[in-house]
Amino acid sequence: MLEQLPRPVIFAHRGASAHAPENTLPAFELAIRQNADAIELDAALCGDGQVVVFHDGSVDRTTDGQGLIKDLTLDALRELDAGSYFDESFRGVGIPTLGEVFEAVGGKTIINIEIKNYASPLDDLPEFIAKLVSHHNLADRVLFSSFNPIALNRIHKLMPDVPIGLLTVAGIGGALVRSILGGWIPHQALHPSLQNVSHKLIQNQHRRGRRVHVYTVNHPEDITRLCRWNVDGIFTDDPLLARRTIEAAQNAEDPTP
Ligand code: G3P
Ligand code: MG
Secondary structure (H helix, E strand, C coil): CHHHCCCCEEEEECCCCCCCCCCCHHHHHHHHHCCCCEEEEEEEECCCCCEEECCCCECCCCCCCCCEHHHCCHHHHHCCCCCCCCCHHHCCCCCCEHHHHHHHHCCCCEEEEEECCCCCCCCCHHHHHHHHHHHCCCCCCEEEEECCHHHHHHHHHHCCCCCEEEEECCCHHHHHHHHHHCCCCCCCEEEEEHHHCCHHHHHHHHHCCCEEEEECCCCHHHHHHHHHCCCCEEEECCHHHHHHHHHHHHHHHCCCC
16 A cells, blocks of 8 residues: 555644644544645544544643543543634534544545554554454555554554554654664554654665655755655645645756646
């Protein structure tokens, strides 16, 4: 599936999160309208074992509620407003389940599912996600990523044909994970932090037959530099700006109409 993606592929990070509340259906639908090639979302387990699409461990920053996702039931999460923190015009927008996102946009785009079980790295989130992907028949339209190597190994055993992106943190930690765990974790793509990316890193990964998808890239000068370095993809909050910047960079390379 990765081979069929354009280069560089534009992943709308948490949806078009520069223009709509992150990880919500409006953000994903807007990303598609803005012509993003793919969306990225964060999948986590809530208090009664449902898979919800949410970034933080707590609901405090992006909703009108308080508490930890892992302690709140789906019914409790459904009461929360996850839109008005971003803009009053989004009041009433809720936290979606992964199944609801699949229903709404699964047939319209490629989905990068970040397995977000960092506080409980041994939980059954990988199994729940794999079941949902199978149930919705989306195995050839998703890729999995995580900073948690255990989750990646588990989901790879369940769905060996689905591509995997190894997420690495910024700084020395990311470099260490790459060199120490890189050979042990199955992955077809490296998902490094922008801070850690160099032309050499991209060339090295290409030599190993891997793609490089960089997070989170919002500034045109960074996008242009990564294009020059032959990056395979970027995660961006603003797919519209990214598209314009990439087109400008490509036209500058090949000015023939
Ligand atoms: O998948 C790229 C990016 O989403 C990883 O970091 O914290 O935005 O989920 P975060
Ligand atoms: Mg993420």
